[in-house]
Amino acid sequence: MTAPLFGYMGTKRYLAPHVVRAILNVARPGPIVDLFAGTGSVSTALAQAGRDVVANDVMAFICCLQRAQLLRIGEEVTSTTADHILSHASSGIADRSRRFAARRKLDRDAISAEPARLLDHMSRVSARPVCSDPQDYNLITSYFGSCYFSTDQSIALDSLRQSIDSLFPSSEESTSVNHWSGSTVRDIAMSAWLLTAHSVSNTTGHGAQYMKATSATGYTRICRNWRRDVVSRFMAYFVRLLGRNSLLSRPGNRVAFGDALLFFARCDSDSPFGAAYADPPYTKDQYSRMYHLHETLYLYDYPAVGGIGLARNDRFISSFSLKSRALDSILQLVKACRAAGSPLVLSYPKSGLIPLQEEFLYLAAQDGAEPAVTTMDELEVRHSRMGAAGGFLPHVQVVERVFSIA
Numbered sequence: 001m002t003a004p005l006f007g008y009m010g011t012k013r014y015l016a017p018h019v020v021r022a023i024l025n026v027a028r029p030g031p032i033v034d035l036f037a038g039t040g041s042v043s044t045a046l047a048q049a050g051r052d053v054v055a056n057d058v059m060a061f062i063c064c065l066q067r068a069q070l071l072r073i074g075e076e077v078t079s080t081t082a083d084h085i086l087s088h089a090s091s092g093i094a095d096r097s098r099r100f101a102a103r104r105k106l107d108r109d110a111i112s113a114e115p116a117r118l119l120d121h122m123s124r125v126s127a128r129p130v131c132s133d134p135q136d137y138n139l140i141t142s143y144f145g146s147c148y149f150s151t152d153q154s155i156a157l158d159s160l161r162q163s164i165d166s167l168f169p170s171s172e173e174s175t176s177v178n179h180w181s182g183s184t185v186r187d188i189a190m191s192a193w194l195l196t197a198h199s200v201s202n203t204t205g206h207g208a209q210y211m212k213a214t215s216a217t218g219y220t221r222i223c224r225n226w227r228r229d230v231v232s233r234f235m236a237y238f239v240r241l242l243g244r245n246s247l248l249s250r251p252g253n254r255v256a257f258g259d260a261l262l263f264f265a266r267c268d269s270d271s272p273f274g275a276a277y278a279d280p281p282y283t284k285d286q287y288s289r290m291y292h293l294h295e296t297l298y299l300y301d302y303p304a305v306g307g308i309g310l311a312r313n314d315r316f317i318s319s320f321s322l323k324s325r326a327l328d329s330i331l332q333l334v335k336a337c338r339a340a341g342s343p344l345v346l347s348y349p350k351s352g353l354i355p356l357q358e359e360f361l362y363l364a365a366q367d368g369a370e371p372a373v374t375t376m377d378e379l380e381v382r383h384s385r386m387g388a389a390g391g392f393l394p395h396v397q398v399v400e401r402v403f404s405i406a
């Protein structure tokens with residue numbers, strides 16, 4: 001099993017071998033679509049098992065990570081490409097370091113003083129106006145500097161992003177909802193950059209909020225997080241992603257961006273899918289709120305933000321995380337797969353947001369089609385909660401149900 005790119009709320013890392021067996025049991029010839037791909041523990045395991053996969057998700061940064069690991073990039077891309085990005089970024093780092101010298105000094109003074117001083121420094125920063133000129137490439141410094149990142153880290157991240165954008169501009173294809181996306185060196189560079197930001201950020205796991213110096217332990221953690229080096233991590237992630245890409249890429253793999261409920265309606269492929277796998281959100285925590293930092297970093301679009309975490313206001317609201325709409329959304333998904341002639345494997349915890357009974361799925365699967373064969377397995381697995389609602393345990397034991405509808 002390939003190690004996941006980063007810890008993700010609800011990852012099926014521990015369940016992947018079982019899910020893959022269930023999918024292969026019902027799959028017909030053709031690519032297998034992972035409708036809620038996340039970090040791709042199932043799509044990468046399927047690719048390793050020799051199947052073509054289509055990874056779909058509604059978060060743009062997730063699609064970028066999926067392109068970087070699943071789609072083939074040219075052999076001319078090597079670690080010297082990362083050297084090139086770094087050397088191109090170095091003048092930006094020097095220039096911003098001069099411009100933000102006063103802010104850098106305030107950060108340094110705050111982490112060499114007592115916790116109360118750091119707490120005060122961070123609270124002043126989070127109250128500041130966040131508008132900035134897009135041409136300046138200061139999104140991270142102006143929105144998230146001195147809170148999620150130290151000013152030095154923000155400067156390095158902004159400068160690297162400017163370098164990636166100018167050396168490898170984004171193409172329309174890689175951001176469009178209606179096209180299958182191809183992989184580019186930009187996806188590798190952007191993914192290395194995102195993983196670097198994730199690994200240095202001053203947050204708990206998902207990044208919904210930054211940590212504050214409300215205790216001596218919190219203070220020590222912030223001091224440690226703010227000192228993490230951006231440039232060396234960027235280089236290491238770039239090299240790691242290159243190795244991973246050659247391991248997992250298959251010519252038939254694709255990545256799609258959009259709402260899973262609309263996947264079959266907007267898909268213009270004539271050939272049928274071998275099977276679909278659905279791992280929808282199963283709590284009331286919206287992924288777009290938990291991972292807003294990652295999405296804003298990726299989109300780099302200077303959005304209107306609010307709340308203590310500075311989450312973007314235009315975040316996607318998933319019907320699967322709304323108690324009043326989750327069941328209807330799951331049943332819609334079952335019907336869409338039946339209409340497309342695709343067997344479906346669905347995983348959902350017994351203690352999920354709604355009680356999901358086999359009979360509901362069975363009835364939806366009968367709708368206007370041949371009778372379906374529905375089976376259900378129950379497994380006890382470790383789930384990562386990444387600090388989501390309900391406590392601070394990193395993992396919980398849950399009973400996961402795996403439904404197969406063929």
Ligand SMILES: C[S@@+](CC[C@H](N)C(=O)[O-])C[C@H]1O[C@@H](n2cnc3c(N)ncnc32)[C@H](O)[C@@H]1O
Binds near residue numbers: 320
């Ligand atoms: C439980 S996680 C998937 C975890 C994944 N199987 C893994 O192992 O990493 C659910 C994913 O669904 C995505 N999502 C939420 N609502 C969606 C929707 N309506 N359409 C497509 N993706 C959605 C979230 O962004 C999140 O990545």
